[in-house]
Amino acid sequence: MGAVPASAPGGTAPLKIVVRVHAMPPEHNAGAEHMLVSMLRPLVERGHDVTVWLSRYGKVVEPYEYRGIRVIPLEARLDFPSAARKADVLVSHLECVPSTSALARGYGRPVVVVCHNTHRPTFRDMASGTTALAVYNSRWMAHEAELFFVEYPAAVRPASSLIVRPPVFAGDYATKPGKAITLVNCNEAKGGKVLAALARRMPDQQFLAVRGAYGEQILPDLPNVEVVDHVDGASMREQVYARTKVLLMPSSYESWGRAGVEAIASGIPVVAHPTPGLCESLGEAGVFVDRNDIAGYEAVLRKLLTPSEYRLASKRAKARSAELDPTAELAAWCDAVEALA
Template structure:
């Protein structure tokens, strides 16, 4: 690329037009790379090959099969097309956002003298535990796979210290760079009291769960927590914003309860309005490595109940309440949040979100790529807060 900028080729699976946090992060990072004078190229799987230009860079689609049971996610499984594309693109930096079918690209980068970074968006130890592997076996298997990842890439990036722990325990080269939030789109001023009447009246508590409806997100805990609240006499209602393979089962589970399913909301402003209008947002997923939707809720001025087993307590801080993954614990956490004065809990939520920005995140990622001065936060080192 001319002008001193770098061509940063990014590879990612699990990205569709209806996906959430990863797609948002890739978009904002790409916009930041372009604004800094670089040439971001994103390579993702799709139904057919294609090339499109966007404000966040060039997006190249290569055919990839659908992962069964994933609700439409595709994978780049064929190596040769990816190799040919990488040879043609001649990247200055490689940034990979999936360590399943794409981990081999670290070897390609090393053979071609291209500095390579793996961005870990999931906790492998936690996912293996979700698959019912015994803790010792899950940890041992994760450590072995993570060592291979550490050997294949120059650096590993995690978005929280919680996520980095499975790499620090094996002395892999990992750095922590938090993600950011769009503080303009997600803002308390978007609260729509008239629109709230669609779901709840003035005497009811409006809860929102905003995430993909899939097993690892544990949306069932949100439904069961609602049931626990209503048994305790709390007049709560729940809006499930999003879609996914668990939707039908969740609809059956919530029969007789005031649960509203919005389906996928493609308009980010509609999501922002819903989050700002809620009284409390629920984020019960136990293996979230950052939880961007939770941060977006805080930016919208709404406190969040999070799963204490995840990275989200690190992200929300005192602006939320952490509860271990039982319906009763989550329900109790909702009550504790509601006991705080509304103005105070909303101000605390917004203030916490303002500690995270996309420009800061872009700067951190570029530093990992060897661009700019300073450094990102090594795993284990406290990140300064406001």
């Protein structure tokens, strides 16, 4: 991870930051969780006491450390409400926001809500009246939040808000691209059927199907499709991107699309369905094709696989990756959290 400028929180003692989420790596590897990890690590580097408490049962029963962050499984049966009462700042996302906000209200603690999608429950839970800081993962999400508050004038705006795009330091993912056409998370919404159809139409090409963290996986039994088990985010460079020539993202919905940003760090072109999030994250580096146009995907892939077209697409990908350096946004994020105490 790149360096984030160190600072003390106003000369005071380190903050006790307590995070409540449903799951964490390495057992659960989804974009929301890896975004959260990338946001918590610089707080740890600034000297703050950051602890993540899980709300769902999993395979791990003892507290553990993940990339410098202490994680408390639900199986440990420790007292989360007591930890919340002692916190300087509470942080939550997704399904844990209502319960964490209720504790924040009861204990008089500021709560940070990290918003990962534009679905109504996300904005509804964030607008409960207790949110000290809302974090949106894109400009279009911030715009959608504004539309929500216009549509529901009784909803309570957060005291403050901030845009933090899912942080990806290129050096954590950059590698020499491989030879496969890859899809990460092969459920239907992410494009599992698109991968299967393309593999049948392109038997001369090697495909890589990476099992996802959620959803029923569509994994075709074809000689040109290799299935890779669920991969921890820290291993994506070696196990996925070093084997990938082109990344597919024919998702029906993406609020941002972290996998695409990870891939372009290596100059790997991304062929994607034009969701607002993917259009914003990939910018001019993205090659956009409607997910229902299988023939269009095949035509684009065959063109990309020619050396001259690939060089141009790879150059655009690396340029976009450089534009998305997260250092400044992470510094602003840390400053915002420190200002809550």
